[in-house]
Amino acid sequence: MGRQIDRQESRYLYRQVADLIREMRDTGTLRPGDRIPSLRKLAERLKISIPTIKQAYEELERIGLLEARPKSGYYLTSSANKSSSPRKPRMAASAVPVSRQELIEQVHNAVHTPGAVPLGISNPVGALPNDRALARWTRRVMASAREHAIGYGPFAGFEPLRRQLVLRYLDMGLNTTPEQLVITNGAQEALAISLQLLAKPGDIIAVESPCYFGILELIESLGMLAYEIPLCADTGLSLNDVANAIDKHPIKACVFSSSITNPMGARLDEDSKQDLVSLLENRGIGLIEDDVYGDLYFDSQRGKPAQCYSQKGLVITCSSFSKTAAPGHRVGWLLSPEYAGAAARLKRALSCSSALLNQWVLAEYLVSGEYDRYLRQLRQVLFTNKERMRACIAGNFGDNVRFTNPAGGAVLWLELPKKTDGSQLFHQALDAGVSLMPGTLFAPSDRYRHCVRLSYGLPWTDKVEEALLRLGKIVASEPC
Ligand SMILES: Cc1ncc(COP(=O)(O)O)c(C=O)c1O
Missing domain, CATH: 3.90.1150.10 (Aspartate Aminotransferase, domain 1)
Incomplete structure (x- = not known):
């Protein structure tokens, strides 16, 4: 156990200890049935208190990773370790219509x-339903904004909400402006607009395999073709596979979730993400980044949006509050320095604007800090x-x-x-x-x-x- 605990990190100390044990299990340093260090020994080694180590062990015990044996200590259980990841599928031979x-x-x-x-x-x-908090913010917004809250909102979205999103992206290392963001009806509308901006009927869209079925439904309804690029459950997309696919097929755009994919929950490391963006941008291929799960990470840090690595403006980020606050509010967005203007025009033509009250409530929820506490x-x-x-x-x-x-x-x-x-x-x-x-x-x-x-x-x-x-x-x- 060479690694130390970082007191500057935002993660609680007990979480860091729990993650350390989990990491040792995942790398095989600790095997099912192994006795793990006693509370006192680990506290001495990591220079933190025994109650903190105890809290970590109890958390791991609660989720079934450790078991306490009376007068003997804590042991790594075998059940969750027994599993193996699904196998990576083979590459597809050709692009196909979706049905x-x-x-x-x-x-x-x-x-x-x-x-x-x-x-x-x-x-x-x-x-962890948050309906009460949202009901409270809805009452407050209605009481203060009254009829303004139920009027038509601006086409590209409620400015205070877009500003909050800009601040959140700044925290992720991305400099952007409210003008580069368009609020949409969920991520689904953002994805639909992005696909229509980058491709036309008959074009080939590369998708992860397996991928979220809503993307397939969109590709089908827009008359485009899908080309499957297999995902590895543990490491996400392989750059070799993407390079091979774009060499062999006239792919017009890709829809990938580089942070956390649905359904595999795979995550691409930051170096690969950067390489992926430059690979695609060098070939003039657009990347539609579906980042709806990006904030629901289990590691110590959020994966950066692929947009952070864009040099040529060919990345469009799509996301929403559907997975983190309120799917029924239908508030999503599209972020693109290059395409925001065209996206706002298309959004206006398609659905005029998104529900103002829902945007207003979410903006207040974010400003209050309550949203971030909830997310944690x-x-x-x-x-x-x-x-x-x-x-x-x-x-x-x-x-x-x-x-x-x-x-x-x-x-x-x-x-x-x-x-x-x-x-x-x-x-x-x-x-x-x-x-x-x-x-x-x-x-x-x-x-x-x-x-x-x-x-x-x-x-x-x-x-x-x-x-x-x-x-x-x-x-x-x-x-x-
Ligand atoms: C990966 C992925 N992208 C997009 C969406 C659509 O999100 P929204 O409900 O914000 O339209 C979903 C919803 O399940 C999803 O899982």
Whole structure:
């Protein structure tokens, strides 16, 4: 244990200790069943107090990573460690038209089945609902702004909200201005506008594989073609794969989530992100960065937006408050020094402007500092949920299941035995009172038929664990 604790860091000391133990487990320094250093020994070695170490160990025990054995000490458990990541898929041979709309519609309807434990929808805010705070800010805004709050807002968005976003980007190392930001109806509208600015029907768009099905739905409705670039669950996109793809295919634009991907929760390291941006910009290819999960990281630091590395203005960043504050407010944005003007015109033509009251409430929520405090708690809750869900899957889904250990976000991606049909499993699970997302939705090809996505964006209760146990029984009984 050569590493020391950094007292200047914003992370709590006990979190740093917990992360250290987790890192030792991930690198294999500590193995399942190993006895970990005693409280006193570690406190001496790291020069911090015994209660802080105890707090870290108790947190790890609560999420099932450590177990305390009476009169013996703390041991690394084996359950969550047993897992392995899903395999990286093979490169696609060609770009293809997308045809997923019908299936998405069917699944969407079923996923909202009343009474089913909702493991299908990714709604991180559901893990720690903040409706009371938002209701309070709504009342305050209505009381002070009155009829102004329900009028038409400016086309490109409410100026105070855009200024708050500028300040947040400054914290991430990106200098921007309110004029470079356009407020949209969620990230989905930002993505739709970006695609229309960079490409036309028939053009090829490179997407991560697996990727968020909403992107596929957009590509389909805009009459474009999708080319899948396989993701590695642990390291994200491979630059070699991207280079090969742009050498061989006339790719017009890429839609990537370089910070945290959906559904794999993969994260690209900063050097690779920078190389990716220059690779694409040198070839004149636009990068639409889908950063909706960027703020929900589990590491000590947020990944920078790829926009930070842009030299030629070919990166458009799309994001929203849907995963961090209020999906129903439909407040997102698009950031681009190069395309903001054209984007604002298209936004005006498409939907005039976004709901002013919702923007106003979010602006006040941000200014008050309450949003950031909430975000810190939300990340903690999501992290704990993730560990619990992983431990539950490792212990109950059989030995032939591989699953991710996401770097952030609110979903796990599971690769089930090859013979499993994810869509059939989806119906069986619904009959058992559990909703999930079948893997087929996450690519234009059929390569993820045997995969499913599960969300841990909900309050962790006995009901959730029981639902996972029921699902585990179904999965474990599948033929291999
Ligand atoms: C990766 C990703 N991008 C974009 C969106 C759309 O976000 P919004 O609800 O802000 O339109 C989602 C929503 O699930 C998502 O998961």
